[in-house]
Amino acid sequence: xxxxxxxxxxxxxxxxxxxxxxxxxxxxxxxxxxxxxxxxxxxxxxxxxxxxxxxxxxxxxxxxxxxxxxxxxxxxxxxxxxxxxxxxxxxxxxxxxxxxxxxxxxxxxxxxxxxxxxxxxxxxxxxxxxxxxxxxxxxxxxxxxxxxxxxxxxxxxxxxxxxxxxxxxxxxxxxxxxxxxxxxxxxxxxxxxxxxxxxxxxxxxxxxxxxxxxxxxxxxxxxxxxxxxxxxxxxxxxxxxxxxxxxxxxxxxxxxxxxxxxxxxxxxxxxxxxxxxxxxxxxxxxxxxxxxxxxxxxxxxxxxxxxxxxxxxxxxxxxxxxxxxxxxxxxxxxxxxxxxxxxxxxxxxxxxxxxxxxxxxxxxxxxxxxxxxxxxxxxxxxxxxxxxxxxxxxxxxxxxxxxxxxxxxxxxxxxxxxxxxxxxxxxxxxxxxxxxxxxxxxxxxx
Numbered sequence: 131x132x133x134x135x136x137x138x139x140x141x142x143x144x145x146x147x148x149x150x151x152x153x154x155x156x157x158x159x160x161x162x163x164x165x166x167x168x169x170x171x172x173x174x175x176x177x178x179x180x181x182x183x184x185x186x187x188x189x190x191x192x193x194x195x196x197x198x199x200x201x202x203x204x205x206x207x208x209x210x211x212x213x214x215x216x217x218x219x220x221x222x223x224x225x226x227x228x229x230x231x232x233x234x235x236x237x238x239x240x241x242x243x244x245x246x247x248x249x250x251x252x253x254x255x256x257x258x259x260x261x262x263x264x265x266x267x268x269x270x271x272x273x274x275x276x277x278x279x280x281x282x283x284x285x286x287x288x289x290x291x292x293x294x295x296x297x298x299x300x301x302x303x304x305x306x307x308x309x310x311x312x313x314x315x316x317x318x319x320x321x322x323x324x325x326x327x328x329x330x331x332x333x334x335x336x337x338x339x340x341x342x343x344x345x346x347x348x349x350x351x352x353x354x355x356x357x358x359x360x361x362x363x364x365x366x367x368x369x370x371x372x373x374x375x376x377x378x379x380x381x382x383x384x385x386x387x388x389x390x391x392x393x394x395x396x397x398x399x400x401x402x403x404x405x406x407x408x409x410x411x412x413x414x415x416x417x418x419x420x421x422x423x424x425x426x427x428x429x430x431x432x433x434x435x436x437x438x439x440x441x442x443x444x445x446x447x448x449x450x451x452x453x454x455x456x457x458x459x460x461x462x463x464x465x466x467x468x469x470x471x472x473x474x475x476x477x478x479x480x481x482x483x484x485x486x487x488x489x490x491x492x493x494x495x496x497x498x499x500x501x502x503x504x505x506x507x508x509x510x511x512x513x514x515x516x517x518x519x520x521x522x523x524x525x526x527x528x529x530x531x532x533x534x535x536x537x538x539x540x541x542x543x544x545x546x547x548x549x550x551x552x553x554x555x556x557x558x559x560x561x562x563x564x565x566x567x568x569x570x571x572x573x574x575x576x
Contacts, residue, residue, distance in 0.1 A: 273559050278569045280527035280551025285572035287530040288316055288348070293341045301339050306331045309344070316530065317502050318352075319537030326351045345571045353567035355536050360563040361545040363391075363520065365400065366491060371449040371457040373482065373489040377475060377512055378496035380463030383524040383550065385414050387496050388458050389421030390558045391548075396425055400455040404429045405445035407478070408462040409436045418460055438462060438474065439481040446482050446489065459490070472515040479516055494547065496522045497538075500529040509542055524550035524558075532570055 278285075291312035295305055306327045313323035329347050330339065365372050374391070376384045385408065392402045404427055408414035412434045422429035430445040442459050449457040461478065464471035482489045495518045497505045512518055521544050526532050535546065549566065550558040568574075 272556070274565060274569075276551055276557055277549075277559075277565060280557070281532055281566075281569040283527070283530040284316060284532035284570055288312065288570070289341070289345070289572045292344050292348075296339055296341050296344055301331060301334050301337055313348075313533065316533040317537055318533035319540055321540045322351065322355055322533070322536050325355075345573055349567045349571035349573050352536055352570060353563050356539050356546070356561075356563035356566060359539045359543060359546050360561050360566075361520070361547065362560050363492065363494075363547040365395070365456060367455070369488070369491055371403065371446070371454045372491050373446065373457045373459065373486065375459045375461065375478070375482075375490035375493045375516065376496060377461050377493060377516055377518070378463060379498070379501075379508060382463065382496045382498040384408075384463065384496045385417050385421075385460055386553075387494075387522055387524065387548075387550070387558065388418065388460050389425070390555050392421060392425050392427050392458060393555055395456050396427065401453075402427050402456045402458065403445065403449045403452070403454045405442060405457060405459040406431045407438045407442055407445075407460045409434060409438050409441060410462045414460065414462075439478045442478050443481045443485065446485050450485070472511065475512075475515045490517070492519050493517050494520050494522055495544075496524060499523050499526045499532060499534060502529070502531045502534055503537075505534050505538060506541060509538060509544065513542075518544065520545040520547045522546075522548045522550070522558075523561075527551040535566070 292309070295308055295312070309330060310320075310323040310327045313326055314320060318326070326348055329351055330344055363374075376388055378384045388404065392404060395402050402425070404418055404422055406415040406418045406429055408418075409432055415431050415434065419429050419431065421427070430441065430448060432441045432444075438461065445457060445459065459478075459482075461475060462471070464475065479490065493516045495509060495512050497508060499505075501508070509518065509521070521538065523535055523546065526535075526549055535549070538544070539546070546561040548558050549561050
């Protein structure tokens, strides 16, 4: 190829690209005008280059400058544009607000249109709510909000079935049988289901009845079944220490319940000691230590694998010598059908009774509401190994079968001291039959 052809070829090359961008089709191999020494070729190439948007100043051709340009674009140019018109990323409005002045201001401004007052959380944060009757009313509304929210899965499931049953036909035997089935599926138990069905059908055969009327009858029957077992945990001040033993299967929430109870007892002005009797799980010991640090409560521990009965005995001795009001003993989670583990629980009771024949003064069985009918066998078998005196029902917010508490009350009649509808400290509260009955039936508080 000659020297005269090389610039012409370059010119045609750039010229073809520029024309293709503008017209979407290729050009003839040669330009109509015959270029001279090379100037027209570069002019054509310059025209084509002008069609491509370029930055005002070209970056340096070395690798280092080329690598830094995309980082600057991704880190500085694109990120604010993506976030500015939208809500801030989750978690930045509260916890991260204090990490820097400028991000905090931007987060707060962006969150304002989306955030509103939370009726469930606000009263809990107000300490004066415990001072008197007037201030206590917002706290009651806060718990009611958390309770109804936690029981939503159960109440919604029931409402769907009830509405479907009583809005399309008159009341007859088939409808009442279907109502019984719906209640049994929600783990209310056969006895309660039959009683509610009988109350709904009384004097109403071949007549219409609204879903709201059925819910009212359901709430009344549930309240009647639960009222005898809704008893608070009573601490006898003449017994020092008042020993509370907590038992239950793995994952029921024993350790967390102990931590929450210690806070409530200390709020009543009582001195509390914790015993980390779950010596099989190092995590359980550490978890109880955390609760002890948060509440300023001493925790008696032993190395992992130590004898749980020996630890309980040492803790009782230490609590007695220090004049502690309440001793809360954690135990290892055990399946109710494991004879060896249940025998160990019996040993703990025997050992602490060598020091105090009346101990434990209260044995609380912590039940997970999500296990449904399995809770019935847990109560039966744990009662054989330890003198179960009361129940705590946790995780009612994680199931649509919250009626199991009604079935437990009908079969065993054990006091229900507390119920839990969440992970927060304020989500474990003394059990109130009326509030629970109205929440499970999906009725607003009257």
